[in-house]
Amino acid sequence: MEDYHAQFVEIYNKNITRPGADRLLNWLETTDFFTAPASTRFHGACEYGLVMHSINVYQAMMQHFFTEGESAESYAICGLLHDLCKANFYKVSTRNVKNDATGQWEKVPYYQVADQLPYGHGEKSVYLIEHFMRLKTAEAVAIRWHMGGFDDAVRGGSFAVSDAYNSYPLAVKLHIADLTATYLMEQGTSSVENGHPKNK
Template sequence: MTDREEFLQIFRQHVTRPGADKLLYWLENKTDFFRAPASTRFHGACEGGLCMHSLNVYHALHDTFFQEGDSEESFAICALLHDLCKANYYKPGTRNVKNEATGQWEKVPTYTVEDLFPYGHGEKSVFLIERFMHLRVEEAVAIRWHMGGFDDAARGGCYAISEAYDRYPLAVKLHIADLQATYLMEHGTSAAR
């Protein structure tokens, strides 16, 4: 099963609220979500890296934190869509790199950022999701703050992240799953996959 097929299977199995079908149609037909990288140079900096990362976050979140009484739908939404802001965000291109063995300059594939809608990171994902379907408060907060201390607002001394994590355990869980996927599961995935 490909990453795209697994993503679609999990989404269709667990996300059933009104508008989910329209969101999925938009993802498949109007965005590069399933081809896009997860970053320009770090984790998942390869074609399909965004989908791969979203699945890794889903598995880390579900395998580590899911307990009886938790919502399968909320876990799927938060993990699979937390980085929706990266759809239609990266532009493929090339750059010149010197081959140390031959001394020759070679063109290698690369990605650059082309942010057509500069609205932040987590908040942009929440905004895009809610164009199609309603998020529960804890889902919106979890997606908004999934970057934790790496978020610009948190680095600027924002206390909202502390309140968010205190009130909504799903936000803490999503942040930890995102870190686990990025730094433990995807280490070294920038060139392959």
């Protein structure tokens, strides 16, 4: 298995150097960020899914959108930290599932949401990051709207995401990279090896 933790830290330390970045990384180490899933039953619904997804989004952004002269730090911040809101967000629980082979009901583990700070999705990531270091406006907007049309505010009829994408190309790039990682790079990551929770 790849060492996603070490890979994340290497990319982070190489690219993110602004004041407070070290304190943010130290805080991340106190959370479940490096072992948590990226979702309960979709992409990365497995141990280490969140850090794997964060690295994939960063790599998709760099591969498809980065051009010479742009800020590599901004790309690293957006790619690696856009889903910071999912740290300490999930917990392992159990449910009863009928074993088709035996006909018996069995308790099986699964991930469920246990949000300790119900502050939204992208906006929560921005809020948590800015506890430690300042974001540029384009970075904050990109992280806030990285869910695009899947964001609750958009489904409620907000035009803010359209305005954000028109004004900040970095926001469009992060959204497309997030979709690329989720639907193209992470297919088949909805199960967990070594006896950890398995999600349908």
